[in-house]
Each structure stands twice: as structure tokens, then as C-alpha cells.
Amino acid sequence: MPTPEPEKLADPTLTAIVRKSFAVAKRGFCLDVEFSAAPGFTVLFGPSGSGKTTLLDCVAGLTTPGAGRIVAGERVLFDADSQVNIPVAKRGVGYVFQDLALFPHLTVEQNAEYGMAHLPRSQRKNQAAAMLQELRIDHLRQQRPAEISGGERQRVALARALLSDPCVLLLDEPLAALDAMTKAKIIDDLRRWNQAHGIPILYVTHSRDEVIALGERVIVLQDGHIIARGTPHQVLSAPHQETVAQLAGFENIFDATVWLVHEDRGTMTCRLPGGQAGVFVLLETPLIRAEQGSHVRVGIRAGDILLALRKPEGLSARNVIAGQLLSVERRDMMISARVNCGVEMEVHLTLASRDALHLMPGGEVWLVIKTYSCHLMQR
Amino acid sequence: MSIDWQSFRLTVELALVVSAVLVVVGLPLAYWIAFSRWRWKFLVEATVALPIVLPPTVLGFYVLVALGSQSPLGRWWQSFTGHTLAFTFTGLVIGSILYSLPFAVQPFSAAFASVDRKVLAASATLGASPVRTFFRIVIPLSVPGLITGVVLAFAHTMGEFGVVLMIGGNIPGVTRTVSIDIYDQVQASNYAAANATALLLLVFCFAVLTAVYGLNRTTPKLWTMGPVK
Numbered sequence: 001m002p003t004p005e006p007e008k009l010a011d012p013t014l015t016a017i018v019r020k021s022f023a024v025a026k027r028g029f030c031l032d033v034e035f036s037a038a039p040g041f042t043v044l045f046g047p048s049g050s051g052k053t054t055l056l057d058c059v060a061g062l063t064t065p066g067a068g069r070i071v072a073g074e075r076v077l078f079d080a081d082s083q084v085n086i087p088v089a090k091r092g093v094g095y096v097f098q099d100l101a102l103f104p105h106l107t108v109e110q111n112a113e114y115g116m117a118h119l120p121r122s123q124r125k126n127q128a129a130a131m132l133q134e135l136r137i138d139h140l141r142q143q144r145p146a147e148i149s150g151g152e153r154q155r156v157a158l159a160r161a162l163l164s165d166p167c168v169l170l171l172d173e174p175l176a177a178l179d180a181m182t183k184a185k186i187i188d189d190l191r192r193w194n195q196a197h198g199i200p201i202l203y204v205t206h207s208r209d210e211v212i213a214l215g216e217r218v219i220v221l222q223d224g225h226i227i228a229r230g231t232p233h234q235v236l237s238a239p240h241q242e243t244v245a246q247l248a249g250f251e252n253i254f255d256a257t258v259w260l261v262h263e264d265r266g267t268m269t270c271r272l273p274g275g276q277a278g279v280f281v282l283l284e285t286p287l288i289r290a291e292q293g294s295h296v297r298v299g300i301r302a303g304d305i306l307l308a309l310r311k312p313e314g315l316s317a318r319n320v321i322a323g324q325l326l327s328v329e330r331r332d333m334m335i336s337a338r339v340n341c342g343v344e345m346e347v348h349l350t351l352a353s354r355d356a357l358h359l360m361p362g363g364e365v366w367l368v369i370k371t372y373s374c375h376l377m378q379r
Numbered sequence: 380m381s382i383d384w385q386s387f388r389l390t391v392e393l394a395l396v397v398s399a400v401l402v403v404v405g406l407p408l409a410y411w412i413a414f415s416r417w418r419w420k421f422l423v424e425a426t427v428a429l430p431i432v433l434p435p436t437v438l439g440f441y442v443l444v445a446l447g448s449q450s451p452l453g454r455w456w457q458s459f460t461g462h463t464l465a466f467t468f469t470g471l472v473i474g475s476i477l478y479s480l481p482f483a484v485q486p487f488s489a490a491f492a493s494v495d496r497k498v499l500a501a502s503a504t505l506g507a508s509p510v511r512t513f514f515r516i517v518i519p520l521s522v523p524g525l526i527t528g529v530v531l532a533f534a535h536t537m538g539e540f541g542v543v544l545m546i547g548g549n550i551p552g553v554t555r556t557v558s559i560d561i562y563d564q565v566q567a568s569n570y571a572a573a574n575a576t577a578l579l580l581l582v583f584c585f586a587v588l589t590a591v592y593g594l595n596r597t598t599p600k601l602w603t604m605g606p607v608k
Contacts, residue, residue, distance in 0.1 A: 114507070
């Protein structure tokens, strides 16, 4: 049973204990989380289906948790025990949906002013004009959502949510469809806005880059449970669980044995067992406190591996491994190649490098991996 | 052997009154059908749809019984106004409302149900009450379906025959509608007069439908979202 927190006045922190079970086709899904989000960004990070959006819906009141308690500052939004369930419209929670949900029949200006119905007209106009200007979309005032670009729509949705003067802001992958430049600008705008307002912002993403760009605090969700929390550095750089590792973008994860420890050089050699008996791969990795012969796990990002057609020489990288291309697949604007070098590794490269190297399945290649691209984890 | 303008005017009047009442009654009913999660909702849906399949004479018969001086409703009305509802314009309106109800309510509720739920959720998170959401979001986004419903109800009432005959009879200027008039003319072998009236009704209905569908063609496109550019 959740114990009521002491409620301090004027502390806008969001505290949420949420339990909710679903009977999703064939398999049950259970969301069971407990966290608090101080003013500023809190990133909810996790794969799709981990319960991020459901959690936001619970905070917004669009979904009712089976049990728990949600408190924003001094206001109890939901409490299963005392049967408090403030209706969505009275919660004062700003929500930018993943698909934005702009009102298609209203202009940009009307969209922006929608949540300010309680204010007098002149005040509404002034605040909306200032916000649209701040987000650099004031020239689109009279346009409808269908007539503006994706990035502009994102900003309209953001302006609309911010103008409703929320006590908590929920952002569900609001920048997923944008290029890095636009993303960075909008994040800056949001930061600036929140310096004056100081409300908790829950930011859902499954992009590692966004976690690093935003991150003050990260909560990692997996299958409805929080599996890690901390700063982006704590959560991503030193993954302590394999799920986090995969989330953090380690496409290649191997069980390995410490083969040699080079304390003088600050490195170790780890042995990855190969697919066939007697075949194994040696990798030079950073030194951690581990005995020779102990078991570790090595994670390597697919984007950190170089491919070469001939054995490269005169490199600083310590790991140069021969292999054979198994497959070369295009994924959106990127190439994912699978290479068998005793173990199977996934390598990501650009379309241009595929064409320059004439990569074809069956071809001989060399993998180049820097020592510090090998991330060691506990097993 | 000229066109009976009196019955034509009466019919248009009836259709207008019925359409107006169906907007007032049909919108909340359609809203409830589109958004209610009541488990027995399908019973209400079936009842609303009943006039589509029911022979008009059956519906007309029961309405006649319900409005007559033997029924509580008929007695109440009689104590109130001094005459029965049967064979009056008001009685005709009541019968026609029931008869045309599904033609208004079904397009209405289909239009409401197709409004993106995320947009409704967004409205709620921005502090809008359900009533405000209804008038600012649901109604404007349902305009094509609402027009379709009103026009279908109007056209359907314009052409009704069986219910009118059962409830209203054939009183010129009170309950004699165009279709009754045509029937009379044919019975009296006045084929030319019947043809003139029938043609007028045909042209009128076609013109109304053409105007509505023509207008409807342009409105919804403006509001649909293109792909994210």
C-alpha cells in the first residue's frame, strides 16, 4: 500500500505510484512504477511497448490506474485508496501527443489559444502571440495544421500545451520526426521556457541521443517496470543490465572470458567463444577490476565498428579482425551489415560507404574496433 | 390537372420541421451512441435502426395507436389541447421523426465516431469540458456527416407515404403530402397531374442532394492532415 507523502506547499514535484494491468491479446501487461519527477526534464526511456505512453496517459487522466497515487505539487490528481480521480480537463497537465493531435479545423493561432478559454480575450491574444513568436511560428498564425511542415506542427503542439499553463508537462516523443538541428532548437526553447515556470517535464523517448541531449534524470522502463534510473551518464555509459545495454544501442553483446590482463597498459584481452568449436575471437578491451578467467559481457555499438576491404595497417585501433559479410540490409537511410568473424557482429554504415566499398554478401572484410568502443558489463 | 402546390408546400414544411427536430434530438442521441460504453448500447442502436427495415404501415399503425385517444399519451395530449394527435400535422411530425430517425442518427454517430480520439483527448487536457469539446471540436469535424444526416432525413421525410397515410390520412392543407397527392391522382387516372407532381418532387430532391454532395466534396479535404513534411 502506498504511504502518503508529506506534501510541501509550492513544491511542484510530480510523484506517481502507478499500477495498471491490461489483458492484451494473449499476454498480460502490467505497468508497475513508482517515481518522482522534480522540476526540469525527466526522461522516460525504453523500447516501444514498455509502458511509457500508458504511464503518461495515467498522469494525464486519460487512463485510470488500477492502484496507486499521483500527486502534482500539493494537488492529488489520483488516489486509488481515497477514490480521488480528478477529470482530465481539471488536472492542468499539458500533454504533447506523439501524433500531436492538433485540431485540424482550427488555425495555428486558434490551436494555440485553445487551452486559455478562462482568460480574457486580450490576454489570450497577447500571450499566444508572444509564445508563437518565441517558437518562431508567428508567421503561420492563420494557417491550418495541414498547411505547415512537420517541425512547425510540433512547435504548434508545444505552444498549445505550454500556453495552457500546465503544472506538469508530458511530452511523448515530441521530436521523433525532426532533424537534429530543429530538435536542438526546440529543446533549447523548452529549457528557456521552463527556467521561468519550473515545472516537471516528463519526456518520453527511445532515442539515445535525446536522452543525452536532455538528460538531467533518466528513468528506464522495460515491460512496465523501472529497471534503471539516474543521470544519462550513469544509465547509458555504464550499463549494468543487459536490457539497458540493448536500449543504449549496443547491438552487439557477447559473453566473454578475461584472457589476459595488461595492468601496465590499462587494457585486457577478452576471449569471445566462436560459433564453431575451437574458434574464438580475441578482443582488446579497457581494463576493469576482473580476475583472469572471470566472465564478463562485452557490448559494442554497431556504429562504432569500421569496415575495411583490406587489412588496415598503421592504426591506433587495437582490434582488427577478419570476417565474411553475411548480409547487407538497408534500414531507412542506413546500412546494417552482418559479419561473421568467428562470432556474428552487426555493423552500421552509411549508404555512401556501402557503395564506395561495393559491399556484397560473401565478401571478405576486416572489422576495426577501438579498445574503448568495447564496453564491459557485469554478467 | 395542375400541380397541387398546397400539398407540396405542406410536404416541404413537414420535412423542414422534422429535420430541425432530428438535429436537436439526433445529435445528443448520436453522441451517446458514438461514445457510450454501456454494455446494452446495441439494444438502443437496434431500436434506432428499426424504422429502416420496418414496413411503414407497421410503424404508422403503432404510432396511430400510441397517439390515439385510447393511449395514455393520446389522452394526455387531448386533455392538454382538446383534440387527438391522429390526423393532425403535429401527429404527422411525430410519426415522421420516428420514421426518419435512423437516417439522421446513423450518419451523425458515424461522423462522431470517426473523429480522432487523440484530438478529443487533447481538448480535454487543455481544460475543455465535454460540452466545449463537443461544440468546438466534435461538431466542426463532423460537418460532412451532419449534413448527410440532415439531408437524408429531409429527403426521406419528403417522400414518405405509408406512415403519413396511417397517421395523417388525407386532409388537404393539414396532412395531404405530395406522395399522397400523387397516389390520389393515379387512383383517379389523372396521370398527367401525377406526372407533373412526381417530376417536381424528383427534380427538387435531386437538386437538394446535388447541392449538398457538391458542397460536401470540398470541405473535408482541407482538414485532413497531409504526411509530415
